[in-house]
Amino acid sequence: MSAIIRKIVTVVEETQMEMGRQVSPPTRRAAAIAVIENPFAGKYVEDLSPLIAIGEELGELLSKRAVAALGIDGAKAQSYGKAAAVGENGELEHAAAILHPKMGAPVRKVLTKGAALIPSSKKRSGPGTTLDIPLGHKDAAFVRSHFDGMEVQINDAPRANEIMVAVAVTDSGRPLPRVGGLTVAEIKGEDGLR
Numbered sequence: 001m002s003a004i005i006r007k008i009v010t011v012v013e014e015t016q017m018e019m020g021r022q023v024s025p026p027t028r029r030a031a032a033i034a035v036i037e038n039p040f041a042g043k044y045v046e047d048l049s050p051l052i053a054i055g056e057e058l059g060e061l062l063s064k065r066a067v068a069a070l071g072i073d074g075a076k077a078q079s080y081g082k083a084a085a086v087g088e089n090g091e092l093e094h095a096a097a098i099l100h101p102k103m104g105a106p107v108r109k110v111l112t113k114g115a116a117l118i119p120s121s122k123k124r125s126g127p128g129t130t131l132d133i134p135l136g137h138k139d140a141a142f143v144r145s146h147f148d149g150m151e152v153q154i155n156d157a158p159r160a161n162e163i164m165v166a167v168a169v170t171d172s173g174r175p176l177p178r179v180g181g182l183t184v185a186e187i188k189g190e191d192g193l194r
Contacts, residue, residue: 008032008065009035036165038162067111077169079172084163084165086124087159116139144181148174
């Protein structure tokens with residue numbers, strides 16, 4: 001691993017009741033978050049390929065950890081998302097280099113599929129920031145029951161010269177979905193949309 005990792009945090013959220021109604025089976029989502037050293041903190045660098053390589057490595061590591069935290073086979077995952085927060089000495093392009101060019105392929109490999117784009121967000125912030133990870137169905141972006149998000153926070157990250165990187169995976173959509181649209185049963189999984 002080329003990333004210098006200070007810590008990894010894994011979070012599992014299970015919703016059993018919503019608005020006084022039982023959620024059965026419970027909805028579950030997990031996020032694995034790595035806090036890494038930003039090798040380009042405080043300076044402009046034209047070639048961000050080392051961060052692109054780190055994104056590929058973290059894609060595999062973090063998706064494996066999130067799936068393991070849910071206790072499911074990767075093929076059973078339904079939604080995914082990714083996010084990053086750079087510390088104050090980094091730039092948004094550092095987060096983009098990690099999240100976009102090569103992170104997706106290893107995530108999809110762990111999940112055995114993933115025709116839809118992986119929703120993402122990025123920001124610059126300091127320690128204790130809330131990272132909002134957008135979520136969407138991995139095989140069909142138009143499945144409204146899976147338009148969701150997961151908040152994660154690490155009290156001491158990201159420090160000024162760090163990047164906090166997260167991958168989230170779910171075994172279901174939102175609790176008690178009822179806004180219509182394409183259902184999971186109707187997914188064709190051919191174009192990433194339907």
